[in-house]
Amino acid sequence: MGFTEKLKDGDPSRQQPVPSAPPHPNGEPYVSTNAQQRLHESTYDVPKYETRDHKDDYRGSRLDPSTIKLIDGGDADQLFLAGAPYHWRPFMQGLSQTQNSKDMNIVDKKLQTIIQAHKLQRFYEPPKYQAVLQKLSSIHFPGIAAQWKISKELAYDLASLALYDIVFFCDDSGSMIFEENGKRIDDLKFILSKVADIATLFDDDGIAVRFINSNVTGDGICNAADVEKLLSRVRFSGNTPLGTNFDRKVIQPLILEKARSNVPMAKPVLAILITDGEPVGESRDKIVQVIKEAKDSLECTPYGSGAFAVQIAQVGRDLKTQRFLESLDKDPTVGGMVDCTSYYEMEEEEFARNGVVLTPELWLLKLCVGAIDPDYDVQDE
Structure with missing residues (x-):
């Protein structure tokens, strides 16, 4: 079953609270040792998805702009709203509250690594770079992590x-x-x-x-x-x-x-x-x-x-x-x-x-x- 075929309208009568899922298994073949270490250090719940064998009868993915349907049912707050234009709005609430300094230090270090790796200093002299950090400080990364069903550490990667x-x-x-x-x-x-x-x-x-x-x-x-x-x-x-x-x-x-x-x-x-x-x-x-x-x-x-x-x-x-x-x-x-x-x-x-x-x-x-x-x-x- 394709990845967008997992985005289906769920039957409300079948939706029940999602039990605690096991931690995400260790290891990601496509990421480096540093990224794998962050995965290993993270503890977050990964829900079970409805699946079927598609090796013989695969017919592509299907996008129904609705929600991922979980085998165990699901709390609507935990589901990804694929087609809603404003589904990020909850993460933009409370913009006057900045991330704590520890979290922003992680984001700062991530961005500095990318700037150094790709030699982007010409684009990001100190005043402009500080403006980028200020913008990022207003974003609720734990909310992004919940919406993407990834650890907060991996959500920081999206800041790049x-x-x-x-x-x-x-x-x-x-x-x-x-x-x-x-x-x-x-x-x-x-x-x-x-x-x-x-x-x-x-x-x-x-x-x-x-x-x-x-x-x-x-x-x-x-x-x-x-x-x-x-x-x-x-x-x-x-x-x-x-x-x-x-x-x-x-x-x-x-x-x-x-x-x-x-x-x-x-x-x-x-x-x-x-x-x-x-x-x-x-x-x-x-x-x-x-x-x-x-x-x-x-x-x-x-x-x-x-x-x-x-x-x-x-x-x-x-x-x-x-x-x-x-x-x-x-x-x-x-x-x-x-x-x-x-x-x-x-x-x-x-x-x-x-x-x-x-x-x-x-x-x-x-x-x-x-x-x-x-x-x-x-x-x-």
Whole structure:
């Protein structure tokens, strides 16, 4: 069963208080030793999800904007509201109360690590950096942890999104709608909605969205309603010229032109590519070429190559795509410049074989910060 298929309307008559769940099992194959240590040190409850065997009768994921349905029933306050545009509102209450100094020291250390790793000092001189910390001090991270069903320590990792402008480059090829009954589009909606919600907590500008084939653009996308409205304007058709159009629609106008402009870039850019297939209509090496050329070009600007981070994630169960992403991860030219995330269902099964519950939220956490947080900068095993 796909990760968005777990978002179903629950029968209220079946909902009962959720009993205490066991601590999250130790170990996360895709995170570094430091991140694993934080997982080991954390104690938080992981609810059981309704599942079924999908190896033989898989038909893709389904997004019903409602709630995750728990096997044991569930308290509505503990469930993730996938489609509600304002489901983060409880976390914005009490903004006059800042996080305690210990918590903000953790966030500060996390951000400083990322700034040092990617050489972002040009973007974050002391006054601007302090403004970022001030914004983060008004956010209730324990609330985010509860909503994402992760430890508070991992919720702090999401704060790194405050350092970046986030641009999604989305696959709108015909296979998105024709394969798996169009449920890959449901996955795309879920990803965009969830990331838009969390990104808007850290930056009122929300996220930007571009598409491989369509000229429809989305800027200031802040919630699920914005995502639904945007995708309703997109006609899913055509091939997958991933590298060619990523360069034309994202790298050139949103990164290199701004880096070369007399107007300072406000933030580095985190580009998240969501695709269901390997490139079609261009060589497989085109995406490698354009990323490498962009990184080299940025080295000739005051901002350096760290001004551009790349995450590539897969929706759908296409094995050729999964192997393509593996090849990018291992590519000697760009393997260290990109982070690749395989489709959720495969990772879920792989984690389960090791006795680890991989929730949709943990998968999304990796998607959000895998390209920018050094603690996640290792290949999936």
